[in-house]
Amino acid sequence: AIMSVPAHDSRDFEFAQIFNLKIVSVVEPIDDATEDTEIFTGYGRSVDSGQYTGMRSEAFIEKVAADLLDRGLGRPATNYKLRDWLFSRQRFWGEPFPILHEIDESGQPTGVVRPLDPHELPVPLPELDDFRPGKTPNPPLSRANDAWLYVERDGKRY
Numbered sequence: 001a002i003m004s005v006p007a008h009d010s011r012d013f014e015f016a017q018i019f020n021l022k023i024v025s026v027v028e029p030i031d032d033a034t035e036d037t038e039i040f041t042g043y044g045r046s047v048d049s050g051q052y053t054g055m056r057s058e059a060f061i062e063k064v065a066a067d068l069l070d071r072g073l074g075r076p077a078t079n080y081k082l083r084d085w086l087f088s089r090q091r092f093w094g095e096p097f098p099i100l101h102e103i104d105e106s107g108q109p110t111g112v113v114r115p116l117d118p119h120e121l122p123v124p125l126p127e128l129d130d131f132r133p134g135k136t137p138n139p140p141l142s143r144a145n146d147a148w149l150y151v152e153r154d155g156k157r158y
Contacts, residue, residue: 006039013039024048027057098123100151100158114158 003009006016007025016023027044043057052060068074098121102112116123126144133140151158 008039008041010039010041030056100153103150103157114153 003012005026006012006021006023008027013023015021023038025040026047026049027040027042028047029040029042029044046052046055046057046060049055049060052063055063065074065076069076098116100114100116102110102114104110126141126148128140128143130143131140134143
């Protein structure tokens with residue numbers, strides 16, 4: 001997504017350069033000792049911002065939010081980038097799901113599954129000599145030893 005602040009966001013800056021867009025700074029550093037850079041991403045003082053010119057970033061944000069609220073055009077909010085915790089971690093070796101799959105005497109799944117008890121969590125990862133991806137699509141966890149891959153509970157093998 002483009003926020004249209006190329007002087008203050010590296011992705012927007014790259015976009016503006018590619019498409020030859022004008023880059024207008026609306027925030028400048030308060031400390032004159034700050035290095036001049038093409039992109040300023042910190043808090044500072046507003047410039048070329050109409051009635052808000054000269055305000056510190058923190059006060060500017062509060063004032064704009066209050067003005068939008070007064071006009072019924074918006075309200076302050078905090079946005080979180082929430083993702084499913086399980087898949088957002090993207091462990092390259094695969095996620096050790098805490099589900100036991102029962103297997104029969106020949107090692108074939110029976111279709112019976114059960115979750116681990118809460119006191120058995122978290123599942124510690126096995127010690128692997130080499131956890132780099134292999135030549136097959138199987139994750140490195142598939143190379144764990146049988147003592148880690150299989151357990152017995154109540155006389156049943158999982």
